[in-house]
Amino acid sequence: MIEVKNLTKIYKLTGKQKREAKTKDNKKVAVSEVSFCAKEGEIFALLGPNGAGKTTTLRCIATLLEPTVGEITVQGYDSRKQGDKVRSSIAFLTNELKLDPLFSPKYLFRFFGRLHGMSEAEIDERQQALFTYFGITEFQDKKIQELSTGMKQKISIAVSLVHDPEVVIFDEPTNGLDIVTARAVTDYLKVLKEQGKVVVVSTHIMSEAQKLCDRLAMIIGGRSVFEGTLEEVLCQTGAKDLEDAFFAIYRDNVVDEAEQQELKHLEEQMTRHEAMGKGELS
């Protein structure tokens, strides 16, 4: 189980960052008092637009960042004091984490297996299962730099799951993938859920979240604005689908004119994105 309590993350800005952000304030609040709980045997979605604070939240859970305020426990381990234990029990996947392009999928899979303290036999078994599921076996000895984006993402997922962790945290796992590979990834998330794992997925693709998640939290402007089941959010907003529900909540939580304009722009973008997705499918 993952428990996030009153998580606040404040970045200190350097002179250059202040100039870029055109602000005199040397602090930036990325996440403010976010709380949620993700349990075993469910897929928990973290929803929000780009820059809302989803990735920062997930990085804090994965112990890559330390919370400024608040606390996070993963399978009962404190993220601050028991970082190693937390990292042992999670699979963490995000766009910023890359695999060394000069190595083969097979070597990297085994390398990370050894870092997790697994025996060669255990690694063999996991490699067999994951490489077969994701169809990696045929290009397992090629250098990663020679492979396509989709293949790389499949390998990243397989490598992150080498140690068969209890908690799986995937940040926008289908981003940039074609529809076939994206389906393979989402299908595997369901397999993980059936295996009783805690699965946390962040996304800004509402249609994907609607099909996938059991419960969800919405983060807007660094603040947690909703936590509950899909039915609860639809009931609360009176919307027919998750996308409409998201915009209803989003509208309530953006205040100024600039943000309203941004919202309009975002709606247009999402409509275009959905249309493209349907186009690819047909």
Place this chain on the structure above:
Amino acid sequence: MKTIKVVFCKELRRVLFDKKMLFGLFVLPILLMAVIFGVMVMMVMNMQADIEAHQPKVVIVNAPEDFQSFLSGQKTEAELVYQQWEDETLEKQDGSKTGVQKVKKEILEGDTDLMIFFPEDFSEQISGLEKEKLYDDSASPVLVPQVKTYYNPSEDYSDSAKQSFDELLEDYRIMLLEQRVGSLDKVQVFTVDSDNEEQVIQDDDKAGGKMLGTMLPYMICMLLFAGVMSFGADAFAGEKERGTLATLLVAPVKRSHIVYGKLLALMVLAALSALDYGISMLVSLPFMAISMGSSGVSFHISFLQGCLLLAIIVSLVFVYVAIIGTCAVFAKNMKEASTFLTPAYLLVIVMGMMTMFVTGDTPTRSYLVPLYGSSMALRNVLTQEISTPQALLTIGANLVIGAVLAAIMSKAFDSERIMFDA
């Protein structure tokens, strides 16, 4: 320990299993050495051949007849031009240039290589001295005639002509002296080392060590650092830039173990690279001797010296990779890492070079100075001027410096601002 080994193996594999990196690390240095020395030897030999093939033009003014006949008896390839001119300092009344002035201009422009100017009354002066003043103690100091030479040291041909004609003039002087006094032995008061075969008392190994000690610390320092600089920058800043370091940080391992694994791998790469440079230098040593005009040195090293040398080099490699690693860890990308590493590299070169110019005994505390102490220790091991405790002091100091830097790197690995720019 297991984690360190896993990271160590991965880092080595990254370089040793990649054809391009392998080529850059091992083949390119040998090729570069071969090309550099090949070109140098070719150019030196060409230059020597060209100078030998050149026929120098020598203008001899007011040459006495016996000098002319002396020259005709010598083997000289020079084109000799004899002139009879007055005092070279006299100006022409119409302002036009004198013959001497014209030849000087030719020497400056490289058209003539040498001018030898005898006084007009050279022969009379010589014979006059013989008759009147030579053995007269009461007479005023003897004024001997002066032969002047003019040449251009910036021109290789002129310089070479000057050297060969200096020898000829010396032979001519001895010839005249013998004519005057009979045998030279009569006027010699004493000789120095005319048949002393044991003149040179030195330890040949120490002499060889002194010569090597001047060059080797500089070469070792430079090559060890340069060989591993790019790999070190890539192992930290490069991985950070590619996003592969973050993947490693998600693994449940102590961050200090990642640092140690990487540093150990870099140490091995530095040693391999230095070994490769060393072998290519040994192979090219005969060519180096040709290009520098020396015949090489004889050098023997004792077992203890060898052990000390190796231990100092290993500890120095630790310091180097720790310096490179520290610079690279604090850099956001490869570009920034190279900016940080350039002054460090220059510092290493300067410290290596300083051993060439420091004379006298080295105070013990100097061995504790980072980088400089190691260069001095390397030199003094070769010249046998260091005690074992002093060498151990250097090794100890290096291990402490390396360990402190490694601890700083481990701390940096825990910093989200340094690792993720957050």
